[in-house]
Amino acid sequence: xxPVVGLDVAKGESQVQAFLDxxxxxxxxxxxxxxxxxxxxxxxxxxxxxxxxxxMPMVILESTGHYxxxxxxxxxxxxxxxxxxxxxxxxxxxxxxLRKVKTDAIDAYQLCVLYYKEDLEPHKIxxxxxxxxxxxxxxxxxxxxxxxxxxLQFHTILDQVFPEYWKVxxxxxxxxxxxxxxxxxxxxxxxxxx
Numbered sequence: 001x002x003p004v005v006g007l008d009v010a011k012g013e014s015q016v017q018a019f020l021d022x023x024x025x026x027x028x029x030x031x032x033x034x035x036x037x038x039x040x041x042x043x044x045x046x047x048x049x050x051x052x053x054x055x056m057p058m059v060i061l062e063s064t065g066h067y068x069x070x071x072x073x074x075x076x077x078x079x080x081x082x083x084x085x086x087x088x089x090x091x092x093x094x095x096x097x098l099r100k101v102k103t104d105a106i107d108a109y110q111l112c113v114l115y116y117k118e119d120l121e122p123h124k125i126x127x128x129x130x131x132x133x134x135x136x137x138x139x140x141x142x143x144x145x146x147x148x149x150x151x152l153q154f155h156t157i158l159d160q161v162f163p164e165y166w167k168v169x170x171x172x173x174x175x176x177x178x179x180x181x182x183x184x185x186x187x188x189x190x191x192x193x194x
Contacts, residue, residue, distance in 0.1 A: 003049050003057035006111030007032075009068045014061070016042065017108035020053055022116040029108055034070040043078055056080065060111045060120070062087045073131070083120045085111070161186050 001021045008015040013033045018026040026049060032038045050056045059075060059082040061068055068084070075082050114120075151173065158165055158172065162185070169177040 001053040001055070002116070003053045003055065004112050004115045005046065005049070005057045005059045006108040006115070007059060007061040007071065008107035008111065009061050009064045009071060011067050014071060015108040016045070017112055018045070018049055018057065019112040019116075020049070025109070025112075026052070039071070039074045043074075043080075046080060058083060058115065060085060060115050062111070069131075083115070085114075085120070 003018065003020050003026070005016060005018045008017075013031055015029055016032050017029045020026045032042050046057055046059070059080055061071065061082065062085050064087070072082070072084065155166075155172065158181075162181075165181070166172055169180075171177060
């Protein structure tokens with residue numbers, strides 16, 4: 001047997017459908033919230049399938065931005081194999097399906113069907129440290145972009161209210177430059193204090 005469990009991931013919950021083997025759905029589709037208690041029940045469900053088939057089922061789900069993160073983290077902590085599918089691949093498969101109905105239960109079912117049709121590779125477990133590092137790198141990039149944007153806006157405004165200022169200071173953002181701008185925010189303000 002070649003068991004698989006399809007998860008249609010949404011915000012805060014997933015729809016679950018299991019297959020024992022190709023064309024052999026196991027039980028009915030059910031919903032699972034992304035909280036510890038329900039993820040523990042999901043693990044028990046996977047172990048139940050393992051008892052029936054003799055092997056731990058592969059879990060297949062779409063990459064959904066960040067909604068799938070708690071599920072992935074839990075699966076990795078438990079050592080459960082999974083396939084993280086590019087949504088474009090599953091979209092193409094759904095497009096070729098005769099059924100055009102869109103429900104979470106049907107999507108979970110279709111993920112299982114896709115597993116048997118395609119030669120999909122299990123996701124390589126990277127560990128929580130690597131995921132944390134990737135998230136921190138993204139945050140750092142966002143903060144850096146905000147910093148650069150603020151400097152560009154500062155320069156634009158300075159060109160409008162004090163156009164000759166940049167000729168005096170090589171580094172507009174130095175401590176001395178910023179203190180002088182605080183005291184004399186425009187060229188007219190400098191003249192009035194003289």
